[in-house]
Amino acid sequence: MQEQGKGTKDTDRSLKNHLLTWLTAIAPALLVLFVTVVFSAFFGGPHLWKGWQVIWKTLFRFFRFTLVLCLPLFATISIYGFIVEKKKKVLLQIDGKREFTIHRVKHWVFRPFQGIGIGLVFAMKLLTILQLIVGPTSKTFLLIPQGQFELARLLMVTAVTVFVSLLLSVLWTLDDMGIRYFNRKDQELKMIGKYVGTLMPLIFGLYGMFGLLATYPASQAFAYAFKIVVVLYPPLAFFAAVHTHFLRKRLGLLLKRTSLRKAVILEHE
Secondary structure, eight states, X not given: OHHHHHXXXXXHHHHHHHHHHHHHHTHHHHHHHHHXXXXXXXXXXXXXXXXXXXXXXXXXXXXXXXXXXHTTHHHHHHHHHHHHHHTTTTXXXXXXXXXXXXXHHIIIIIHHHHHHHHHHHHHHHHHHHHHHHXXXXXXXXXXXXXXXXXXXXXXXXXXXXXXXXXXXXXHHHHHHTTEEEEETTTTEEEETTHHHHTHHHHHHHHHHHHHHHHHSOHHHHHHHHHHHHHHHHHHHHHHHHHHHHHHHHTHHHHHHTOOOEEEOOSSOO
């Protein structure tokens, strides 16, 4: 009986530690979502029912974006395996560089803002297409929530979200697996997602911001940019944590798909 009680306590402790790890990983996403919900409750409207309606829409939007981001993860390993097989002549796997832990700067800052930057650019491009389809009256930015339902707009946003999910998840998987691109010309190893992690959020974000400034007055453009960050950051930060957990659980399958030459780095990259 003592052993059984000890086993139950160990199980409970393990579950608590697992839950605490998860809550820590998604803490920024929950914090931004909580602040957004509280703000919506106070400024949603003069009537109580209006505030609750805004809160419901905020939560529903978060779960919708998060679901659309996470579902394509099941295709990640297949796409990853295809890329590794096709490009194995120029790819190397670095010993000791495989990493599936949550890092605050990488998972709370860089990775969410990668998605925001990429989504900003592609949403602007698709908005141009949408305007050609439904006319110039549809000028509101795609990633800004609207009060009325538009099927074409919903399909465009879903397409952008799925594309961002697949692009980022494959790039993150290559980096987390310690895979590098080997440049035969200068005999140099390069991180495949290096520029995605540092320059892309800045470049794409600035490009998208200039696009907003070209379309809207400065005050409105900055307000839209703030709303986009508030809307997209929680699901993207949540997605970054889920991606790491997803890969960790399928490490064996990933290793089977990684038939690459091994390399050892003797000095800092």
